[in-house]
Amino acid sequence: MTTMTIAKAINEGLRATLSNNPKSLLMGEDIGPLGGVYRVTDGLIGEFGADRVVDTPLAESGIIGTAIGLALRGYLPVAEIQFDGFVFPGFNQITTQLAKMHSRSNGNLTVPVVIRIPYGGGIGSIEHHSESPEALFAHTPGLRIITPSNPHDAYWMIQQAVNCQDPVIFFEPKRRYWLKGEVDTESAGPAEDPFKAQVVREGTDATVVVYGPLVPVALAAANAAAEDGRSIEVIDLRSISPIDFDAIEASVKKTGRLIVAHEAPTFGGIGGEIAARISERAFHSLEAPVIRVGGFHMPYPVAKVEEDYLPDIDRILEALDRAFAY
Amino acid sequence: MGATHLPSTEFDGTELDDQLEAQAEAALGVPSTEMVQLLGPDGTLGTDSVFSEYAERLDAEKLRGFYADMAAIRRFDQEATALQRQGQLALWVPLTGQEAAQIGSGRASQPQDYIFPTYREHGVALTRNVDLAELLKQFRGVSNGGWNPKDTNFHLYTLVLAAQTPHAVGYAMGIQRDQRLAAAKGVGSDQGADGPAEPKAAVMVYFGDGASSEGDVHESMVFASSYDAPVVFFCQNNHWAISVPTAVQTRIPLSNRAKGYGFPGIRVDGNDVVAVHAVTEWALEHARQGNGPVLIEAFTYRVGAHTTADDPTKYRESSEEALWREKDPLDRLEKYLRAEGMADEAFFAQVAADGDELAAYIRKSTYESDAPDIRTAFANTYVEAHPLVAEELAWFEEYSAGFAGGDEGEGAGR
Ligand SMILES: Cc1ncc(C[n+]2csc(CCOP(=O)(O)OP(=O)(O)O)c2C)c(N)n1
Ligand SMILES: [Mg+2]
Numbered sequence: 006m007t008t009m010t011i012a013k014a015i016n017e018g019l020r021a022t023l024s025n026n027p028k029s030l031l032m033g034e035d036i037g038p039l040g041g042v043y044r045v046t047d048g049l050i051g052e053f054g055a056d057r058v059v060d061t062p063l064a065e066s067g068i069i070g071t072a073i074g075l076a077l078r079g080y081l082p083v084a085e086i087q088f089d090g091f092v093f094p095g096f097n098q099i100t101t102q103l104a105k106m107h108s109r110s111n112g113n114l115t116v117p118v119v120i121r122i123p124y125g126g127g128i129g130s131i132e133h134h135s136e137s138p139e140a141l142f143a144h145t146p147g148l149r150i151i152t153p154s155n156p157h158d159a160y161w162m163i164q165q166a167v168n169c170q171d172p173v174i175f176f177e178p179k180r181r182y183w184l185k186g187e188v189d190t191e192s193a194g195p196a197e198d199p200f201k202a203q204v205v206r207e208g209t210d211a212t213v214v215v216y217g218p219l220v221p222v223a224l225a226a227a228n229a230a231a232e233d234g235r236s237i238e239v240i241d242l243r244s245i246s247p248i249d250f251d252a253i254e255a256s257v258k259k260t261g262r263l264i265v266a267h268e269a270p271t272f273g274g275i276g277g278e279i280a281a282r283i284s285e286r287a288f289h290s291l292e293a294p295v296i297r298v299g300g301f302h303m304p305y306p307v308a309k310v311e312e313d314y315l316p317d318i319d320r321i322l323e324a325l326d327r328a329f330a331y
Numbered sequence: 332m333g334a335t336h337l338p339s340t341e342f343d344g345t346e347l348d349d350q351l352e353a354q355a356e357a358a359l360g361v362p363s364t365e366m367v368q369l370l371g372p373d374g375t376l377g378t379d380s381v382f383s384e385y386a387e388r389l390d391a392e393k394l395r396g397f398y399a400d401m402a403a404i405r406r407f408d409q410e411a412t413a414l415q416r417q418g419q420l421a422l423w424v425p426l427t428g429q430e431a432a433q434i435g436s437g438r439a440s441q442p443q444d445y446i447f448p449t450y451r452e453h454g455v456a457l458t459r460n461v462d463l464a465e466l467l468k469q470f471r472g473v474s475n476g477g478w479n480p481k482d483t484n485f486h487l488y489t490l491v492l493a494a495q496t497p498h499a500v501g502y503a504m505g506i507q508r509d510q511r512l513a514a515a516k517g518v519g520s521d522q523g524a525d526g527p528a529e530p531k532a533a534v535m536v537y538f539g540d541g542a543s544s545e546g547d548v549h550e551s552m553v554f555a556s557s558y559d560a561p562v563v564f565f566c567q568n569n570h571w572a573i574s575v576p577t578a579v580q581t582r583i584p585l586s587n588r589a590k591g592y593g594f595p596g597i598r599v600d601g602n603d604v605v606a607v608h609a610v611t612e613w614a615l616e617h618a619r620q621g622n623g624p625v626l627i628e629a630f631t632y633r634v635g636a637h638t639t640a641d642d643p644t645k646y647r648e649s650s651e652e653a654l655w656r657e658k659d660p661l662d663r664l665e666k667y668l669r670a671e672g673m674a675d676e677a678f679f680a681q682v683a684a685d686g687d688e689l690a691a692y693i694r695k696s697t698y699e700s701d702a703p704d705i706r707t708a709f710a711n712t713y714v715e716a717h718p719l720v721a722e723e724l725a726w727f728e729e730y731s732a733g734f735a736g737g738d739e740g741e742g743a744g745r
Pocket of ligand 2: 540
């Protein structure tokens, strides 16, 4: 066990990937000597050279598009998009090309591209640097979307993403880059399936489903609720596509109440999808409607008011109150 | 000419300009704005200081082969159009007029090269030994590409304009890495311990004059230039993007754009199969040898409609079409072959008979090409097991089974 931050854990995961698989390579803007704007690729160009850690021209469609071409040639590209709000120049390549290549080739071609995207707010940044666009990708068949919430998952899930034969979007909770935790780098391989959710706190009265940056928030809310005598189960979704509905269903059948929280706007979001599926699967177990906590239907607001926008402990507690009062 | 790198420190525009001009001239012997033509519309062979040498390597058999290919693909095009009219295809994208651009370039490629087409490159498909019946499946709505690109190194058609251009550059970056990995291991070189060297490969990507305006073309050219990627950009300027003339896409010859990226650009008479072949052979070899990308602009014309759903009378004069028919790629080669005594009546009769045979084969295989089972779409969305797909498939099976007992006809189809 080693203690490290999420940023360092991804860095170590990428280092392990580059060491273990000669066909893997990293590409993106400023990922070379600078080590990326968040230093996630720090030191890697020195170790693996410019053929494996590629500073690209400043062009997101070009980055994703050339990554697809490299994958077609048998490589395992890990592309970094510098910030969530800047993935859109590459959106066409991701949704019309990357997501469909295996299907449209009748299964003949695979494009195991990984796209790393730092996402989410809470860092007081300027516009386009705090967004959560995961639902736009989750709506696209052919893609897988995962997001770690802690260093151990970060270390292993990035490696699992590279080993997955499907394209994977790896959302990194940027405000948690400096969150520290224990990482078991020794084990021969991760025991946890990256596409399965994990119960990170057990409870009996209500279930809170979160992922990425909101996991610590939900845990804190569960602690606060415990003081009021409410036992809250917290599920870290980990995978946004596919979603581990079995895990949520099992929890809800035990607790009878479900809150889903994410930073992204609630409308058309992951929370709505979970609410719909769980109402189909566990209707008779529900004591209250599934309640969503998330961003408002507005462009991500300016930094000075982002605290009013982002789901926090109180927003989750308020939703729990509503669920218990129903 | 070696790969000339842009000045990395002080950027001197004039110097760069001169340098690139010199580079283009040194490489090609022609300023990049001139059009390379060898076989003129009247069927006489002209000369070119750089490319005549390539034409001289073409013997009578090769030239007859070009003619046979062009005639075959034109015949195929007519048959596919007819199949669309009969309701056998949802849509057809005719290539008539562009046979020389496609056969000339395709025949210049080697098996180890990888080709990314757009959606009109039926002639290139023929040169890559793609089963032409497979090609029609996309237009029949039974597949998004019936062939396995790994068998022919001919990629699927891409319908999102220009989206395949960065794939080509990425693929070329992969070729570069393969070579460097092999070199590091001591294989692939002439002294390699593991037998003879792998032949060097390049990538060629096709796109249109309309698609040249897409950002992906720009980004691809930037990437290709920055990494000296072994890729040939082959632009078929057929003068129209559906109803919009090339003048709306560009005010300079498209080939001139290469200069801005720092690699050679050549405009070639796209209706001259000899010149297209020569220029493409040069460009692919240039790329294979590690000298970086090349842009070829094949100056040609889409004689027919954009697709079977299009009506060119709404946007262009038939006199323009007539003008281009006089530059027909097949006619001029036929004239040349006859004048040189390289082909006799029997040859042309055989070509026509082969065309009929191809048409019959295409008709038959299209009639026989049935809709796939939608279960294949469930199976191919992801490579690895996926719980949502599994759940929806299970539902679909149960739902379908519900029809099985009742109306036989309905149930059997599911
Ligand atoms: C991104 C995108 N936009 C629009 C279209 C619709 N579209 C199909 S073909 C075409 C014109 C393409 O012209 P050009 O690139 O010159 O190729 P050509 O059809 O002449 O071979 C258009 C606008 C498309 N397929 N993809
Ligand atoms: Mg065109």
